[in-house]
Amino acid sequence: MASADKARTQAGETPGTERQLGPPNWNVVIRNSGKAFFLMAAPLVGLLIFWELLAHSGTLHPVLFPPLEKIWVTMVDQAKSGILWLDIYVSLYRLLVGAFLALVSGTVVGLVMGMNQTVERILAPPMYFFLAVPGLALFPIVILWFGLSDFTLISVLWFEGMITVMVNAWTGVKTVDASLIRAGRAMGAKGMTLFFQVMVPGALPNLIAGYRIAFSRAWRIVVTGEMIVALEAGLGFRIFAARDFLAADMMYGGVVVVGILGVIVERVCLRSIELATVQRWGTLRE
Amino acid sequence: MAIQGPVKLQVTDLDKVFTIDEGWGRTTDITALESVNFEVRSGEFISLIGPSGCGKSTLLMIVAGLYEKTSGDVVLDGHHINDTGFDRGVVFQEFAVFPWLTVAGNVRFGMRMKGIPKAERDPVVDRLLRLVELESFKNVYPYRLSGGMKQRVGIARALAFDPEVMLMDEPFGALDAQTRSSLQQLLVQVWMETHKTVLFVTHSVREAAYLSDRVLLMSPRPGRIAEEIKIDLPRPRDVLSVEFLECERKVAETLAGLMGQSDGQPAWVTD
Ligand SMILES: Nc1ncnc2c1ncn2[C@@H]1O[C@H](COP(=O)(O)OP(=O)(O)OP(=O)(O)O)[C@@H](O)[C@H]1O
Ligand SMILES: [Mg+2]
Numbered sequence: 001m002a003s004a005d006k007a008r009t010q011a012g013e014t015p016g017t018e019r020q021l022g023p024p025n026w027n028v029v030i031r032n033s034g035k036a037f038f039l040m041a042a043p044l045v046g047l048l049i050f051w052e053l054l055a056h057s058g059t060l061h062p063v064l065f066p067p068l069e070k071i072w073v074t075m076v077d078q079a080k081s082g083i084l085w086l087d088i089y090v091s092l093y094r095l096l097v098g099a100f101l102a103l104v105s106g107t108v109v110g111l112v113m114g115m116n117q118t119v120e121r122i123l124a125p126p127m128y129f130f131l132a133v134p135g136l137a138l139f140p141i142v143i144l145w146f147g148l149s150d151f152t153l154i155s156v157l158w159f160e161g162m163i164t165v166m167v168n169a170w171t172g173v174k175t176v177d178a179s180l181i182r183a184g185r186a187m188g189a190k191g192m193t194l195f196f197q198v199m200v201p202g203a204l205p206n207l208i209a210g211y212r213i214a215f216s217r218a219w220r221i222v223v224t225g226e227m228i229v230a231l232e233a234g235l236g237f238r239i240f241a242a243r244d245f246l247a248a249d250m251m252y253g254g255v256v257v258v259g260i261l262g263v264i265v266e267r268v269c270l271r272s273i274e275l276a277t278v279q280r281w282g283t284l285r286e
Numbered sequence: 287m288a289i290q291g292p293v294k295l296q297v298t299d300l301d302k303v304f305t306i307d308e309g310w311g312r313t314t315d316i317t318a319l320e321s322v323n324f325e326v327r328s329g330e331f332i333s334l335i336g337p338s339g340c341g342k343s344t345l346l347m348i349v350a351g352l353y354e355k356t357s358g359d360v361v362l363d364g365h366h367i368n369d370t371g372f373d374r375g376v377v378f379q380e381f382a383v384f385p386w387l388t389v390a391g392n393v394r395f396g397m398r399m400k401g402i403p404k405a406e407r408d409p410v411v412d413r414l415l416r417l418v419e420l421e422s423f424k425n426v427y428p429y430r431l432s433g434g435m436k437q438r439v440g441i442a443r444a445l446a447f448d449p450e451v452m453l454m455d456e457p458f459g460a461l462d463a464q465t466r467s468s469l470q471q472l473l474v475q476v477w478m479e480t481h482k483t484v485l486f487v488t489h490s491v492r493e494a495a496y497l498s499d500r501v502l503l504m505s506p507r508p509g510r511i512a513e514e515i516k517i518d519l520p521r522p523r524d525v526l527s528v529e530f531l532e533c534e535r536k537v538a539e540t541l542a543g544l545m546g547q548s549d550g551q552p553a554w555v556t557d
Contacts, residue, residue, distance in 0.1 A: 182352050183382035185370050187447070188399035197395075201386040281385045282429025 066249040075253040083238070087254075088261065090233045091222055095265070098154045099218045102161025103211060109162070110169025110210075114203065115195055120170070127166060135160030135221050139228050153225045160221055161214040168210025172203030205278045212270050219262045235261075291328035294483045295349070295451060298323055300358035302344050318344045320508035322358070326451075331477055331484045333494035335537070336504030337545055342487040343379075345509065346455050349485065350376045362451065372400050375444030377454040381436040383428045383443070389415065390424045392439050396447040414442040417476060434465035441476070451483045459489060470496055474521055491541060495534040496523055503537070505544050513540050 048068060054060060055067035078084040113120045113127075138156050146152045176199055184198035226236030235258050242250035302319040318341040326332050334342050347353040349360055351370040360367040362374070375396075384392055390411050397407045415421045418438035428436055437457055444452060458466040470493060477484060477497075488494050494501045498517055505512040517533050524530055 177382070179378055179380045179382040180384060182347075183376070183378060183384070184395075185352060186350055186374070186376035187396035187443070188370065188372055189395075193399065197399075198384070201384070204386070277386070281427050283385050 063246060064248055066252065071249045071253050071256075074247070074249040075257070078250070078253070083233075084257070086233050087235045087238050088257065090231075091226065091235045091258075092261070092265075094150065094153055094157065094226075094234070095218055095222045098157030098222070099161055099215055101154075101158045102214055102218065103165055105158070106162040106165025106210070106214065107169050107207065110166035110207075111173060111195075111200065111203070113166065113170045114173025114199065123166075124170075127163060127170075130159070130163050131167060135217070136224060136228075139225065143229065148229050148231065150231065153222070153229050153231075156225060157218050157221045161218045164214040164217055165207075165210045168206050168213070169203060172206030172210070173199050175206065176202030205283050208270070208274055208278060211273070212266070215266060215270060216262065219258075219265065223258050291330070293325050294328040294330070294363065295326040295485070296359075296361045297325070297345075297349070298359040298361070300345070300348065300360065301356045302341065302348060302353070303356045317508040319348075320510055322509065322511055324502055324511050324514075326483055326485060328483055329481050331486065331497055331499045333486045333488055333498040333501045334504060335488055335491065335494045335501055335541065336509065337506050338489070340504045340507050341509030342504060343455050345504075346376075346453050346485065346487050349451075350374055350453050352376070372396070372447050373450045375447070375449035375452050377437070377440045377444050377452065377457045379456040379459050381433070381440050381460075383431075383436045383439050385428050388425050388427055389420060389431070389439050392428070393442050393446050396443060400447045402447070410446060414445055417445075417479070418442045418472065432465075434461050434469060437461065437469065438472070441473070445476070445480065445482075449482070451485065454484065454486045456487050456489060458493070466493075471522070473497065478521065491538045492525065492534055495530065495537055496525060501537055503541055503544055512544050515540060 051065075052068050055062070055065050075084065078087075109123070113123050135156050138159065139152070142152045142156055146155065180202055181194070181198055184194050189197050222234070223236035223239075226234035227240040231237055235254055239251050239254035239258075242248075242254065300319055300322040301317070304316045304318055306314045306316060308314055322345060324332075334345065336342055344353060348355045349362075349367065351367055351374070354368075362371075365373075384395065387395065393411045393414055394407050397410065402410075411424075412421070415424055418441055420435060420438055420442070423431065423435065428439065431439065440457065458469050461469065474497065476482075484497075486494075486497060488497075495517055501515045501517065502511050503513040503515070504510065515533075515537055519529055519533065525534075
């Protein structure tokens with residue numbers, strides 16, 4: 001405790017960024033991250049223990065509910081043979097290409113909608129319509145057009161992600177505080193300058209929330225889409241294919257990998273955008 | 287002591303009607319301002335005071351060029367005002383500081399818009415931040431500032447591109463009494479240093495009497511300039527002096543009269 005107090009800078013005297021921060025206080029860093037890790041891991045570990053007890057109790061079918069060690073061994077085999085890495089690579093590739101296209105196009109279209117009333121009137125009705133249609137329902141149609149291919153998967157992914165980002169970008173522009181817009185105008189910002197200097201940064205919290213949702217939806221579409229479009233690799237494909245061999249261990253392993261990857265992508269890609277913008281401005285608390 | 291400079295701002299027969307869409311094809315017209323007439327001389331500090339909803343903000347926003355007028359004329363230095371311009375700096379009741387820019391970034395904003403070169407901007411930022419006593423918060427994002435500090439950014443920001451006229455809409459209305467007092471003093475100091483013309487909206491009789499050369503009193507909606515009171519006291523003013531209290535009393539009584547109190551009763555406008 002004493003060391004933590006000593007390292008605390010007296011912010012009251014010299015506020016602002018000019019103040020000198022000392023070196024990192026490793027005791028506090030380690031204690032805090034240890035605490036955070038424990039809080040995050042404890043419920044998961046509890047779940048695993050529960051599973052293990054259930055699997056060994058003999059009341060459940062061992063093929064349907066394999067114990068953890070069996071799932072682990074299967075996944076290690078998959079990793080050694082390289083299949084796991086290929087699946088991860090292929091799925092992530094699809095996610096990143098589709099999501100990237102979705103973010104770019106959704107942001108542009110959504111912002112333009114927020115800026116221009118004519119574009120808004122034209123695009124809002126179809127946007128609401130497609131918002132109500134699950135991306136998955138589009139697969140059969142898109143398969144008719146493009147066949148069973150990566151292109152089909154990425155198209156659906158792109159479309160679904162774009163609609164999500166669009167709605168949020170548009171709402172973001174529409175909900176920028178009127179007094180901030182007035183302030184911008186009063187200081188001489190007009191037209192495009194007003195848009196890029198006030199509307200876009202003002203819309204950013206909403207925009208980033210949209211990216212979040214779009215990413216998680218895109219990941220779902222990748223995994224489920226891989227089951228439908230039946231290509232030769234991918235995490236979803238592997239989980240679905242395991243059904244033919246009654247390989248429940250492979251399915252569970254696959255689901256775990258999907259979950260972990262989803263969390264990592266979310267944390268790495270989106271948290272870093274947030275840290276650089278809305279969190280720095282204090283418009284977002286965590 | 288009274289300021290006798292040339293006329294800076296002239297408002298003539300200004301009307302403002304808001305048309306509100308009530309839905310189902312119905313609309314309501316609200317006359318916020320009706321035949322507003324007044325003039326402000328160069329370097330003068332003018333307060334607008336009046337009951338809530340009488341159209342003070344509307345009037346200020348029209349002068350700022352942020353609202354459209356329905357009819358009438360606003361002339362600033364011989365130019366008819368229909369749009370915003372660098373000749374007017376606006377300070378808002380809600381502060382309206384940009385959260386995505388640092389304190390310095392906020393102060394620089396107007397200068398960037400005006401096209402002032404970078405090399406000339408930085409000394410101005412430093413000078414203004416010193417003036418509003420925020421030098422050490424230069425690179426801080428606004429969420430770390432208190433309300434009073436935010437409004438000081440608001441004032442520095444409005445002064446940055448060197449406007450002729452400052453338009454201030456209840457700038458201290460959302461602040462506590464102590465912060466309010468210290469910012470009032472700061473404003474007097476800034477005004478004496480910069481010689482800006484100021485149009486200042488307030489609810490507070492004391493604030494109006496403390497700051498202004500003239501107080502314009504508005505009637506309840508539809509707003510008109512009903513009375514005008516000169517405050518001919520040297521600055522900085524002593525709010526406990528007999529002369530000041532007499533002025534404050536005069537403003538309070540006149541305002542109470544406008545709000546429907548008959549003569550002969552004690553004034554009840556308390557602040
Ligand atoms: N954007 C608007 N749309 C419709 N009516 C409005 C709008 N802004 C103001 N009004 C109306 O105009 C009248 C004057 O409003 P205004 O905000 O100018 O009053 P105010 O004197 O500034 O009041 P306060 O002291 O409470 O701030 C009010 O009756 C209000 O309802
Ligand atoms: Mg007002």
